[in-house]
Amino acid sequence: xxxxxxxxxxxxxxxxxxxxxxxxxxxxxxxxxxxxxxxxxxxxxxxxxxxxxxxxxxxxxxxxxxxxxxxxxxxxxxxxxxxxxxxxxxxxxxxxxxxxxxxxxxxxxxxxxxxxxxxxxxxxxxxxxxxxxxxxxxxxxxxxxxxxxxxxxxxxxxxxxxxxxxxxxxxxxxxxxxxxxxxxxxxxxxxxxxxxxxxxxxxxxxxxxxxxxxxx
Numbered sequence: 001x002x003x004x005x006x007x008x009x010x011x012x013x014x015x016x017x018x019x020x021x022x023x024x025x026x027x028x029x030x031x032x033x034x035x036x037x038x039x040x041x042x043x044x045x046x047x048x049x050x051x052x053x054x055x056x057x058x059x060x061x062x063x064x065x066x067x068x069x070x071x072x073x074x075x076x077x078x079x080x081x082x083x084x085x086x087x088x089x090x091x092x093x094x095x096x097x098x099x100x101x102x103x104x105x106x107x108x109x110x111x112x113x114x115x116x117x118x119x120x121x122x123x124x125x126x127x128x129x130x131x132x133x134x135x136x137x138x139x140x141x142x143x144x145x146x147x148x149x150x151x152x153x154x155x156x157x158x159x160x161x162x163x164x165x166x167x168x169x170x171x172x173x174x175x176x177x178x179x180x181x182x183x184x185x186x187x188x189x190x191x192x193x194x195x196x197x198x199x200x201x202x203x204x205x206x207x208x209x210x211x212x213x214x215x216x
Contacts, residue, residue, distance in 0.1 A: 002161065006042035006172070007041065007042050007181070007184055007185065008107075009040070009042050009107040009108050009184075009185075010042065010043060010107055010108055010111070011042065011043040011045055011067075011069075011105055011107055012037060012042050012045070012046060012107060012108050012110055013043065013045045013046065013055055013105065013106035013108070013110070013125075014033065014044060014045075014046045014109075014111075014112060015047070015100045015104065015109065015110070015111045015117075015118045015121045016030060016046070016052070016053040016054055016112035016113070016114045016118055016124050016135070017052045017053045017054070017055060017113060017114035017115055017116060017117075018047075018049045018051050018052040018053075018054055018079070018080050018114075018117075018167025019051075019052045019053070019114075020052050020056070020113070021053070021199070022054040022114060023144075025144050025209075026053060026112070026113050026143055026146075027053065027056055028114070029112060029141060029177070030057045030060070030112055030175070031056055031057070031060050032057075032177045033057055033110065033141060033177040034056070034057040034058075034061045034064065034111065035060060035064070035177075036059055036065030036177040036178055036181055037061050037064075037066060037177075038065065038066055040181065040213040041066065042066065042170075043066045043067040043068070043069070044057065044058065044061040044066060044067070044068045044069070044087075045059070045068075045069045045070075045071065045102050045105045045106050045118075046058055046068070046069075046070055046071075046102070047070065047071065047072060047080070047098070047102075047121075048070025048071050048072030048076075048080065048081065048085065048090070048091075048098075049070070049076070049080030049081060049085075050080070050081050050084070050085045050086070051071065051080060051168060053112050053113070055079070057112070058070065058085070058086050058087065059086055061087075062086035062158050063105065067087060067088075068086055068087025068088065068090075069087060069088050069090065070085060070086075070087060070088070070089045070090065070100050071089075071090045071097065071098050071101045071105075072089065072091060072092070073091070073093065073094050073095055073097070073098050074091050074092070074093065074102070075086050075094075077091065081211055087103070099124060099171075099207060100122055102121075103125065103128070103134070104138070106136065107136060108136050108137045108138070108139070108170045108183075109122065109125045109136060109137070109138045109139070109185075110138075110139045110140075110141055110180065110181075111138075111140050111141065111147075112141050113141070113142070113143055113146040113147075115182070116205045117186055119150070119216055122138065125136040125138050126138050126170055126171055126203060128212055129170045130167045130170060131167050136147070137172060137183075137184040138170060138171055138172065139171075139172040139173065139174070139180045139181075139183065139184050140171065140173040140180075141173075141175075141176075141177060141180055142174060142175050143175065144171045144175075145175075147173060147211075151171070151173055154171060155168070156169055157169070171183060172187065183197070
């Protein structure tokens with residue numbers, strides 16, 4: 001179904017598993033996210049695999065007429081590419097180059113359910129946001145509560161003084177693709193407001209309000 005307005009995002013990086021998971025709900029979520037990206041005319045950059053959830057979402061976005069760019073380290077080509085891949089595939093030297101390339105291409109990041117690799121990539125983007133390296137939204141597609149434990153860990157980090165409350169708000173989460181993308185669009189608007197306030201130096205906005213505009 002077509003969205004009412006064109007997305008603010010041109011290309012989104014999706015982190016996800018090279019496995020499909022044990023339950024069909026995860027595959028369904030990957031397909032749903034692919035459909036939602038197509039409906040909003042958003043291109044995809046991802047890990048380049050043709051198996052698991054990576055294969056499902058890349059195929060769906062490609063079939064929908066949007067551009068797909070896969071970025072994969074040379075060592076993983078025989079493991080994560082089975083048969084024909086879709087769209088463009090860029091082979092890089094290692095995992096560090098893979099993440100840097102995907103990050104430079106994307107306007108935002110979404111994590112579908114996945115394993116250690118998916119979580120490591122997502123956490124790095126969260127860390128970069130905390131350090132001010134980028135101001136791109138980071139979202140978790142929390143399918144059937146898959147990321148509940150991770151979100152609870154973040155909350156515990158705030159409670160114990162290891163994560164600042166404002167930094168906790170970097171991470172968005174929602175159970176459906178449509179809801180998550182809508183949240184991310186709102187955060188992008190808030191970022192524009194924040195930058196306007198910071199660079200125009202409007203005096204009536206104090207520092208606390210600037211942080212609210214940035215993080216909410």
